[in-house]
Amino acid sequence: MKIGYPCINQSLDCTSSTTFRLASYSDERVEQTVAANLACLQRILEYNVAHGLLFFRISSGIVPFGSHPVNTFPWQSRFAAEFRAIGDYIKAHGMRVSLHPDQFVVLNSPSPDIVQRSIAELVYQGSMLDLMGLDSTAKLQIHLGGLYGDRDTAIERFIATFHTLPAAVQVRLVVENDDRLFSLQDCLRLHAATGTPILFDNFHHECLNHGEPMAEALRLAAATWHPTRDGVMMMDYSSQSPGERKGKHVSSIQEDLFRGFLHELGSLDADIMLEIKDKEASAHRACGILRGLSLVPPAPAGYTAPTFPPALTDSSALPPRKARTPKKPVAER
DNA sequence: TCATGTCAAGGCGTC
DNA sequence: GACGCCTTGACATGA
Numbered sequence: 530m531k532i533g534y535p536c537i538n539q540s541l542d543c544t545s546s547t548t549f550r551l552a553s554y555s556d557e558r559v560e561q562t563v564a565a566n567l568a569c570l571q572r573i574l575e576y577n578v579a580h581g582l583l584f585f586r587i588s589s590g591i592v593p594f595g596s597h598p599v600n601t602f603p604w605q606s607r608f609a610a611e612f613r614a615i616g617d618y619i620k621a622h623g624m625r626v627s628l629h630p631d632q633f634v635v636l637n638s639p640s641p642d643i644v645q646r647s648i649a650e651l652v653y654q655g656s657m658l659d660l661m662g663l664d665s666t667a668k669l670q671i672h673l674g675g676l677y678g679d680r681d682t683a684i685e686r687f688i689a690t691f692h693t694l695p696a697a698v699q700v701r702l703v704v705e706n707d708d709r710l711f712s713l714q715d716c717l718r719l720h721a722a723t724g725t726p727i728l729f730d731n732f733h734h735e736c737l738n739h740g741e742p743m744a745e746a747l748r749l750a751a752a753t754w755h756p757t758r759d760g761v762m763m764m765d766y767s768s769q770s771p772g773e774r775k776g777k778h779v780s781s782i783q784e785d786l787f788r789g790f791l792h793e794l795g796s797l798d799a800d801i802m803l804e805i806k807d808k809e810a811s812a813h814r815a816c817g818i819l820r821g822l823s824l825v826p827p828a829p830a831g832y833t834a835p836t837f838p839p840a841l842t843d844s845s846a847l848p849p850r851k852a853r854t855p856k857k858p859v860a861e862r
Numbered sequence: 863t864c865a866t867g868t869c870a871a872g873g874c875g876t877c
Numbered sequence: 878g879a880c881g882c883c884t885t886g887a888c889a890t891g892a
Contacts, residue, residue, distance in 0.1 A: 537886085550888060551870060597870065632883080633871035646871065675873055709874075776883090 530761075530824050531625050531800040533584025534812045538576055543569035546590035556602040559593055563604055566591045567611045574615065578622045581828050582812050584763075584800045586627050586670075589654055596646070596653035609660060616661025625800050626663065627763060628654045629670045637674035637687035644690055651698045658701065665700040666760030670728050673704055673711040673719065684715060688722045700758065703728040705765065706750075708736035708776045713746050717753070726754045730765040731790060732804070736776050743793040751797050762797070766790065767804040778804055782811035787818060 536546065545566045549558060570587065577585055594600040619626055634647040651669055658667045677683050691699065704720075705728040706713045713734055716727040729750035731743065741749070747764075754762045768786050770777040782805055805811040819825040 544886080546886080548869095548888080550868090553889080594870075599870090631871080632873080635872060638872080640872095643872075650871085677873090778884095 530798055530819065531584035532582055532812050532815050532819065532825065533577075533586065533625070533800065533802045534582065534808045535586035535629065535802060535804060536588040537808055538573045539808050539810070541569070541572055541576060543572060544588075545570040545573060546588035548590050548593040551594065551597075551599065554594065554599050559600060559602040559604065560607065563592050563608055564611075567608060567615065571615055571618065574618055574622075574624065576809075578624070579829060579831075580809070580813065581816055581825065582809065583622070583624045584626075584802060585624065586629055586802060587657070589628055589630055589650075591657060592653070595657075596649040605656065605660060612657065612660035613662055616658075616663050619661065619663065625666065625760070625763075626658070627668045627670055627802070628658070630654055632672070634671050635674040636671070636690045637677075637683050639677060639686070648690075648694060648698070651702070652695060655695075655698045655701050659697060665758055667701065668703045668726075668728070668759075668763060669698065669701045670703050670705055670763070672707050673715060676710045680711075680715070684711075684718055687719060691723045691725065699723075703759075703763065705730050706733050706737070708733040710737075712737045712739060713741065713749065714739050717749060720753045724755075726759045726762070728763050728765065730767075730804075732765070732767040732769070732776075732778070735769070743790070744795065747794055747797055747799075751799070760800075762799045763802065764799050765802050765804050778806060780806045782814050784814060784818060787815060791818070791822065791824070 537544065543565075547562050547566055549562065566588075570591065574585065577583065589595075592600070592604050595604075630647075630650050634650050635643055636647050638644050638647070651671075654669055658669075661667075673684065673687055675683065691702070694702070703726045704716050706716050707730075713727065713729065719725055720727055727750040729747060731747075734741075734743065734746050738746070750764070751762045754760070766787070767778045768783055769775070770779045782803065801815070803811050803815060816825060816828075820827065
């Protein structure tokens with residue numbers, strides 16, 4: 530079992546997703562930005578190894594406009610050695626990585642243009658994993674897409690598009706149950722038609738389900754992962770932020786809830802991505818809980834637990850945000 | 863230097 | 878049909 534967090538490390542003074550506006554595009558700027566992003570990614574991975582955090586979601590912004598026609602810079606060849614070195618580091622330390630294209634990737638859109646752009650984005654993100662030399666257990670995580678008023682047709686359109694994807698993308702693709710539109714049951718239908726594993730999100734399942742108890746849902750999702758092709762089941766973990774709208778992720782891990790979740794998980798193995806606002810701070814605490822249960826290896830030699838501010842369990846504990854002037858209506862802009 | 867507006871990309875819900 | 882929201886950091890710009 531590996532514990533991870535997505536994209537951003539708040540303890541380091543760098544980011545692996547520096548980008549820029551389309552209007553200021555230049556090949557030189559792409560080259561400088563990718564170099565800086567990859568250097569930061571390497572630092573984050575080294576931090577993670579040093580702290581026993583062996584699961585990480587790589588930012589999809591490593592290459593600015595990676596799938597946009599404006600980007601004609603040959604970043605694949607220019608940075609081949611850097612990608613390979615990062616992949617070697619990941620493999621040497623037994624890490625697991627994933628990527629999560631954002632909401633603009635919609636494979637079941639009725640618009641052919643949107644579908645083509647979505648495929649281009651998946652090809653771009655998958656090619657980074659290919660350049661790293663990582664096998665098909667490194668995944669591309671997406672949602673099923675839009676509903677468009679007809680669930681059956683929406684799912685069928687996804688299945689039809691899936692069969693047109695490059696094989697290199699197909700083997701990396703995993704589909705996550707979401708919190709509003711497509712439940713675990715919808716993802717199971719998709720799996721039956723495509724073989725795509727289900728990336729189970731416990732919090733989304735709490736928001737949208739058909740009455741399946743958590744333990745049963747976990748077993749259904751785990752059964753969609755092929756042991757050699759896909760590896761250990763990946764999943765997202767989060768919980769409801771107290772006092773906030775339904776579906777809002779919590780700011781910092783609630784340890785009692787996490788222990789309860791591990792009880793539901795039982796003997797199932799899973800690599801768990803914490804979708805929690807304070808990133809590696811919660812990941813450290815989750816690892817501490819797992820070590821107490823002997824579910825993860827002991828901390829590396831020389832490891833000292835970082836100190837973080839007290840857990841923020843509700844928004845009232847957050848520092849007050851500076852008031853911003855309300856947006857003007859579009860007509861006045 | 864600081865504050866604020868805005869950013870490639872989609873879709874749902876509300877009014 | 879228009880708009881706000883999702884989620885979020887940080888780039889870009891103007892004061």
